[in-house]
Amino acid sequence: MTTNEMTIRVGGEAGHGVESSGGGFCKALARGGLHVFGLPDYYSRIRGGHNFFSIRASERPLYSHAEPVHLLLALTEETITRHRDEIVEGGAIVYDSNLKVSPEELVGDGIQFIGIPMSDMAKETAGTVLARNTVALGFASGVTGFDLDPLQSVIRDNFARKGQAVVDGNLAAVEAGYQEGKKHAADFPFKLKRIPDAPPRMVLNGTDAFAMGALAGGCRFVAGYPMTPGSLALHWMAAHSERYGVVIKHAEDEIAAINMAIGAAHMGARALVPTSGGGFSLMVEGLGLAGITETPVVIYNAQRPGPATGLPTRNEQGDLLFMLHASQGEFPRFLLAPGTYEEAFVAGWRAFNLADKYQTPVLVLSDHYMAVAIRTVEMDAFDFDAVEIDRGELLSEADLDALSDSYLRFRVTESGVSPRALPGHPRAVYVSTSNEHDERGAITEDPELRAAQVDKRMRKMIGMAEEMSAPSLYGPPVAETTFVSWGSTYGPLREAVDRLNARVAGRANFLHFADLWPFPTEAVNEALDSARQVVAVEVNATAQLATLIRANTGRSVDGRILRYDGRSFTPEYIMSWELRVTR
Amino acid sequence: MVTRQDFKSPELPTWCKGCGNYGVLNAIKMALAEQDIAPQQIVIFTGIGCGSKVPHYMKVNGFHGLHGRPLPVAAGARLANHGIKIMTVHGDGDGYGMGLGHFAHAARRNIGIVDVVQNNRVYGLTRGQYSPTSDPGMRTPTSPEGAIDRPVPPLALAITMGATFVARGYAGELRHLAWLIGQALQHTGYALVDVLQPCVTFNRPSAYDFYNPRVYRLEETDHDMTDKSAAWKRALEWGDRIPIGIFYRVEDVPTYEEQVPALKAGPLVKRPLVKLRPEQVEELRAEVV
Numbered sequence: 001m002t003t004n005e006m007t008i009r010v011g012g013e014a015g016h017g018v019e020s021s022g023g024g025f026c027k028a029l030a031r032g033g034l035h036v037f038g039l040p041d042y043y044s045r046i047r048g049g050h051n052f053f054s055i056r057a058s059e060r061p062l063y064s065h066a067e068p069v070h071l072l073l074a075l076t077e078e079t080i081t082r083h084r085d086e087i088v089e090g091g092a093i094v095y096d097s098n099l100k101v102s103p104e105e106l107v108g109d110g111i112q113f114i115g116i117p118m119s120d121m122a123k124e125t126a127g128t129v130l131a132r133n134t135v136a137l138g139f140a141s142g143v144t145g146f147d148l149d150p151l152q153s154v155i156r157d158n159f160a161r162k163g164q165a166v167v168d169g170n171l172a173a174v175e176a177g178y179q180e181g182k183k184h185a186a187d188f189p190f191k192l193k194r195i196p197d198a199p200p201r202m203v204l205n206g207t208d209a210f211a212m213g214a215l216a217g218g219c220r221f222v223a224g225y226p227m228t229p230g231s232l233a234l235h236w237m238a239a240h241s242e243r244y245g246v247v248i249k250h251a252e253d254e255i256a257a258i259n260m261a262i263g264a265a266h267m268g269a270r271a272l273v274p275t276s277g278g279g280f281s282l283m284v285e286g287l288g289l290a291g292i293t294e295t296p297v298v299i300y301n302a303q304r305p306g307p308a309t310g311l312p313t314r315n316e317q318g319d320l321l322f323m324l325h326a327s328q329g330e331f332p333r334f335l336l337a338p339g340t341y342e343e344a345f346v347a348g349w350r351a352f353n354l355a356d357k358y359q360t361p362v363l364v365l366s367d368h369y370m371a372v373a374i375r376t377v378e379m380d381a382f383d384f385d386a387v388e389i390d391r392g393e394l395l396s397e398a399d400l401d402a403l404s405d406s407y408l409r410f411r412v413t414e415s416g417v418s419p420r421a422l423p424g425h426p427r428a429v430y431v432s433t434s435n436e437h438d439e440r441g442a443i444t445e446d447p448e449l450r451a452a453q454v455d456k457r458m459r460k461m462i463g464m465a466e467e468m469s470a471p472s473l474y475g476p477p478v479a480e481t482t483f484v485s486w487g488s489t490y491g492p493l494r495e496a497v498d499r500l501n502a503r504v505a506g507r508a509n510f511l512h513f514a515d516l517w518p519f520p521t522e523a524v525n526e527a528l529d530s531a532r533q534v535v536a537v538e539v540n541a542t543a544q545l546a547t548l549i550r551a552n553t554g555r556s557v558d559g560r561i562l563r564y565d566g567r568s569f570t571p572e573y574i575m576s577w578e579l580r581v582t583r
Numbered sequence: 584m585v586t587r588q589d590f591k592s593p594e595l596p597t598w599c600k601g602c603g604n605y606g607v608l609n610a611i612k613m614a615l616a617e618q619d620i621a622p623q624q625i626v627i628f629t630g631i632g633c634g635s636k637v638p639h640y641m642k643v644n645g646f647h648g649l650h651g652r653p654l655p656v657a658a659g660a661r662l663a664n665h666g667i668k669i670m671t672v673h674g675d676g677d678g679y680g681m682g683l684g685h686f687a688h689a690a691r692r693n694i695g696i697v698d699v700v701q702n703n704r705v706y707g708l709t710r711g712q713y714s715p716t717s718d719p720g721m722r723t724p725t726s727p728e729g730a731i732d733r734p735v736p737p738l739a740l741a742i743t744m745g746a747t748f749v750a751r752g753y754a755g756e757l758r759h760l761a762w763l764i765g766q767a768l769q770h771t772g773y774a775l776v777d778v779l780q781p782c783v784t785f786n787r788p789s790a791y792d793f794y795n796p797r798v799y800r801l802e803e804t805d806h807d808m809t810d811k812s813a814a815w816k817r818a819l820e821w822g823d824r825i826p827i828g829i830f831y832r833v834e835d836v837p838t839y840e841e842q843v844p845a846l847k848a849g850p851l852v853k854r855p856l857v858k859l860r861p862e863q864v865e866e867l868r869a870e871v872v
Binding site for chain 1: 656
């Protein structure tokens with residue numbers, strides 16, 4: 001018997017409530033004191049298709065989903081055929097016996113098939129077949145031996161806004177499923193047990209983490225255009241708009257969105273543009289506008305596989321070099337790629353400080369995996385006390401009152417940063433322009449003035465580089481193989497490294513890059529100096545981080561583990577790397 | 584008391600002699616002085632084109648951005664600080680070509696922007712290509728056999744999209760144009776001021792001698808500016824007689840910014856930017872437990 005180490009997968013069509021049941025069950029497990037990692041897998045459609053949600057539970061913190069499935073809750077026939085081979089020995093497939101399932105599909109080595117009339121039970125208890133997912137969750141509680149109370153409390157919270165009748169119906173449905181599950185508990189070896197004295201924990205995805213950080217850091221203007229998975233950040237901000245005084249503008253397109261953010265930032269608001277790669281493509285000219293007008297804006301790109309529409313609801317890290325080089329011409333920019341939710345929270349507020357301090361755009365790279373996967377995070381993991389709001393060289397009313405000389409918005413300074421006045425003060429009336437300009441902001445084509453402004457802007461890179469953190473090392477200081485990765489690959493790679501080292505001590509460690517630009521060259525040189533074999537692990541086809549490392553350090557990686565089928569890494573996928581590594 | 588002299592800039596315009604942009608520049612200065620709006624009390628957002636250099640040639644807060652995009656920059660600025668006047672100044676290629684979408688959306692949102700479009704019906708800065716408001720048949724470097732596209736009707740489009748102030752001026756009638764811009768500055772929502780202006784270098788057929796005998800003032804007719812269908816009809820009048828003046832004006836439509844919940848407490852940038860209070864942090868955490 002195994003306790004508190006399993007994955008439950010619920011699968012059905014779009015519209016079956018697969019994601020909400022998965023999320024709800026994760027929350028219930030967390031309320032019961034377990035750590036969870038929940039990952040939705042869905043198609044770009046509103047009805048039909050095959051959606052599933054993987055709920056992984058453990059007593060230790062989880063950073064990733066994993067491949068083996070112990071209990072499959074099948075709301076459709078397709079769920080059975082697609083996932084039958086992923087079920088571990090001793091595992092079970094629970095399916096709605098109202099489905100027309102041909103007997104030859106109900107065959108698998110060492111797994112049991114349990115048909116229960118989910119739809120009938122849902123109709124009898126909740127009055128609607130829609131509650132069959134609730135019946136299934138009740139069954140999962142019953143068969144794993146997990147207390148029903150946490151799930152009941154989640155149902156009460158989640159259905160409260162739909163009225164007491166819906167709450168009662170779902171409570172009856174979950175109870176019926178639970179009783180049915182208990183009947184099969186003796187034959188099911190995977191158990192979930194409540195941890196009674198566990199502290200309460202947050203259950204959230206990387207979008208929530210980043211958005212919370214951004215709000216805490218003073219983000220007060222958000223302009224965007226819906227695009228999966230960047231829209232989730234737009235939704236989060238919209239949901240908190242009124243209560244926290246944040247202006248949200250759903251613009252007519254991404255070109256408008258970035259330009260609106262630049263306008264708001266020019267007037268002094270901390271402005272954010274959430275998007276995905278396709279939207280960012282439309283923003284590229286605006287990015288350059290922010291660069292030459294030295295306007296602080298934060299662009300958040302939750303990547304998905306491209307090019308063009310690509311795979312809208314899937315995962316990839318294909319935009320690194322694009323984000324780094326986007327726009328004609330040259331100007332300084334920051335590129336941050338948080339890998340953990342703790343890092344995403346910090347990136348949320350830090351991005352605005354960096355943008356203000358250096359008066360230049362800050363690009364934050366996330367991806368679909370990070371944007372949608374939920375996990376338990378300790379209540380104090382996001383340090384709101386450490387949040388600072390640093391507006392850099394922003395002139396106050398008193399500073400402006402004291403100005404005697406005519407104000408030079410683009411004054412050439414040693415740091416490259418020119419003290420910034422917000423429009424509105426009589427002593428600092430100025431023009432910003434997308435043309436090259438002199439210190440006042442007047443258009444110029446004078447070669448010396450042009451070079452002076454380019455130098456001034458690029459000089460910011462010195463200070464910016466000092467803001468960058470070195471890649472963090474995880475695992476033993478010396479190892480046979482050093483993986484390098486960035487962004488959300490942190491999660492599955494961390495677990496893979498732990499498991500590899502558990503088999504053979506000193507087998508692997510990894511360097512996690514969360515600050516990508518300005519590139520922390522010295523620190524990377526130092527870290528890679530002692531590395532024996534360096535292997536890049538990236539969710540793209542061309543190893544973009546490896547390219548960046550080589551460009552800046554001269555060091556080539558010795559191997560690459562790349563995944564670009566639209567799916568995220570699992571620890572198992574990385575652990576079988578000997579089979580997959582390419583040079 | 585603000586005077587035209589308050590807007591004097593050390594920069595000299597780079598426009599051709601006789602360009603309609605001089606009229607627009609002077610009319611803006613006159614209107615601002617008449618409305619007692621000082622250089623720091625307004626920000627002028629412009630696009631790219633000869634006329635979009637306006638803020639460089641006067642002392643005023645300006646943001647000279649990208650071709651076609653001044654309206655969204657201005658909209659963002661308006662939402663960040665609705666305590667300051669916001670104007671856009673751009674050409675017909677900028678406003679009715681690349682920026683046509685932004686124009687339509689700004690109009691329907693009724694956001695507080697005075698949108699001055701210098702409509703010379705040709706591309707000047709890129710040297711004489713036909714524009715979205717050029718006459719069909721116009722021969723230019725990109726239409727050597729004559730333009731096929733039918734022109735954009737900006738005023739009719741603005742009315743259709745729900746604009747609450749739709750006007751047209753003429754660069755050859757400076758005082759009238761200044762009056763129109765002044766009226767637009769008094770209007771609370773989105774205000775379009777389309778300005779007919781000659782391009783003496785690249786659009787010779789539409790020079791002063793074309794417009795002078797044709798333009799007539801709507802104020803001198805019995806036109807009812809609150810009558811949408813009458814406004815629409817006048818907006819499409821083009822030929823021997825070309826109307827200028829206020830085509831449509833209604834003041835009872837709420838502006839976008841006054842309906843944004845987060846702006847009820849005043850301009851966004853005037854509120855102190857402080858860390859979240861402990862109870863707000865608790866609230867955020869409680870949402871995800």
